[in-house]
Amino acid sequence: MIEILLVAFLAGFSLGLVGFGWGSISLPLLILLGYDPISTIGSIIITNVLLSFAGSLNHYKNSNFKIIFPLILSGLLASLAGAFFTLNINLKFLTLILSSYLILGSLTLIFYKNSTNYNLNFSKLLAAGAIPGFFEGAYGSGGPAGVITLLLFKVPAHRAVGSWLPATIVLQLVPALIYVVNSKVYWDMVLILLLGGFPAVIIGSLLSSKFTEKKLKKIIALIVFILGLRLIFR
Numbered sequence: 001m002i003e004i005l006l007v008a009f010l011a012g013f014s015l016g017l018v019g020f021g022w023g024s025i026s027l028p029l030l031i032l033l034g035y036d037p038i039s040t041i042g043s044i045i046i047t048n049v050l051l052s053f054a055g056s057l058n059h060y061k062n063s064n065f066k067i068i069f070p071l072i073l074s075g076l077l078a079s080l081a082g083a084f085f086t087l088n089i090n091l092k093f094l095t096l097i098l099s100s101y102l103i104l105g106s107l108t109l110i111f112y113k114n115s116t117n118y119n120l121n122f123s124k125l126l127a128a129g130a131i132p133g134f135f136e137g138a139y140g141s142g143g144p145a146g147v148i149t150l151l152l153f154k155v156p157a158h159r160a161v162g163s164w165l166p167a168t169i170v171l172q173l174v175p176a177l178i179y180v181v182n183s184k185v186y187w188d189m190v191l192i193l194l195l196g197g198f199p200a201v202i203i204g205s206l207l208s209s210k211f212t213e214k215k216l217k218k219i220i221a222l223i224v225f226i227l228g229l230r231l232i233f234r
Contacts, residue, residue, distance in 0.1 A: 008196025016204025019161035020143020042179030043186045047193040052168040058205030062162025070125035071167040075133025082138030083175035102228030105148040109221040157216040
């Protein structure tokens, strides 16, 4: 129980700080503790819905419905496909795809300067929702891909985090239902994750508002890069 609480606090802090990290941090650590990967993913997705809601409340000033709506629209369909993908495909292949996208995306942000004068059309926003939506359903960890995609489309860091978190709430509902129906959830783990995750999300959200756009963007890029490397070399 203590180990799960510590994992939840670490992952929850990241979720509140940069809008992602709940699944990508907690999943490998919980699997390392000996839990079944598929049931762990189901547990992570269910808790992510509630914790993302808590994070959204603290980031609401930076949310933008014009960004959120298309993210949800395309992300819902992609998350549904991702959930069925995980139930039938080896996770190693999925891990390679996700890690490659995260590393390439973060390196682009680190080495190439891009302005924050964004003017996204609807099709780009649909793409920005479909990519992370698939990983949300398939891996319980679409957040890094979601925020990094918005940043690559030149959305300001605080706006990207504030818009992604509420979109995550809706995107997680469909795959969460799939895992529940298939009895792929550790309900005792869900309760412990929530106990450790809620206070961490609040602390991370409050700290995030203290960073400038430039600093937050660098923090996001660095965390995404580390997560991508960890997925490959774990």
